Amino acid sequence: MPRKVGPYTVTLLETGEFALDGGAMFGVVPKTLWERTNPPDSSNRIDMALRIMLIQGPGKNILVDTGIGDKWDEKYKAIYRISHARYSLEKSLKEAGLKFTDITDVIMTHLHFDHCGGCTYQEKGQLKLMFPQATHFVQKEQWEWANRPLEKDRASFLKENFEPLSHAKLKFLEGESEIYPGIHVLISHGHTRSQQVVKVTDGKQTVFYCADLIPTSSHIPVPYIMGYDNFPTIIMEEKRKILEQAVKENWILCFEHDPKVSACTVCKDPEKGRFALKEKFSF
Numbered sequence: 001m002p003r004k005v006g007p008y009t010v011t012l013l014e015t016g017e018f019a020l021d022g023g024a025m026f027g028v029v030p031k032t033l034w035e036r037t038n039p040p041d042s043s044n045r046i047d048m049a050l051r052i053m054l055i056q057g058p059g060k061n062i063l064v065d066t067g068i069g070d071k072w073d074e075k076y077k078a079i080y081r082i083s084h085a086r087y088s089l090e091k092s093l094k095e096a097g098l099k100f101t102d103i104t105d106v107i108m109t110h111l112h113f114d115h116c117g118g119c120t121y122q123e124k125g126q127l128k129l130m131f132p133q134a135t136h137f138v139q140k141e142q143w144e145w146a147n148r149p150l151e152k153d154r155a156s157f158l159k160e161n162f163e164p165l166s167h168a169k170l171k172f173l174e175g176e177s178e179i180y181p182g183i184h185v186l187i188s189h190g191h192t193r194s195q196q197v198v199k200v201t202d203g204k205q206t207v208f209y210c211a212d213l214i215p216t217s218s219h220i221p222v223p224y225i226m227g228y229d230n231f232p233t234i235i236m237e238e239k240r241k242i243l244e245q246a247v248k249e250n251w252i253l254c255f256e257h258d259p260k261v262s263a264c265t266v267c268k269d270p271e272k273g274r275f276a277l278k279e280k281f282s283f
C-alpha cells in the first residue's frame, strides 16, 4: 500500500536483484556477525535489492534513483548476479500505472552504477535516455567526482549511465535543498562526495530514503559501515546524526538494498546507546 505524506503518495518500487561480496558490504564487521542476517552464497556474495522510491504529487511523478539498468554483458551479470527475472523498472512502473514518459523528475542520490543505471538504455549501439521528459537532479560535486573519481570507487562509476545526461534536462544542486515543498535533499559525504539522501515530510510524518548512507536494515548500528565507503569516520558521524533525529521524530527509513526489509522506524537502547530496528513497514 502506498503511503500518504502531505500532498504526496510514496511508493517503493523493486527494479531488480543483484549480489555483492558480503565482506565488502560490512567492512570491518566479522563475517560471523553479518552472516546471521545476510547469509552468503558459495562465492561469499549476499542478496541485494534494487529498491527505488516513487513520489507522486500534484502534476509530478518523481523517482529517487533508477536501479542498475540493463546494459550489462553476460560476464558482469554473472559477477554481480544481476537478475530482472522477478522485478524490473518497467514492470514496477507499469504496476504503478506509469510509462517512462510520465516521469517528470529523477533525483539521483549518487552516480554509482547500482543507483543510476536505469537512467539510460542502449538501442542499436546508441545510448538513449530512459526518461526523456524528466528533469534529472544531481549534486554538482558528485557529478565532478564521478568524472574524476578516486581509485577506490572508480569501478562504481560507469560513464554510459550518466554521460548522456548532459543532453537531458539536468539540474545541478549545490548542497541541501528543498526541491519541491516537503521534498528535501540532505548531503552525506562519507560514502562518496555529495551523496544526496531524500526526506519527504509534511511536518508530522517523515519518510527518509537512505540510499548508501544506510543501505540495509543490518547497517543500522553505527559501526556497521561498508568497505566501499570512501570516508569511514565521516559516514559514522553522519549516520549517528540522522539516526538520532529519526528516533526523536519517528521517521520511516527506506532501504535501497535490503533484500527483506524495505522500510522501518528505529529506536535507541537507552543504556548501550545502540540504534536498532523498531517496526517494519512496506509500501
Ligand SMILES: [Zn+2]
Binding pocket: 110, 112, 115, 191, 212
Ligand atoms: Zn554507492
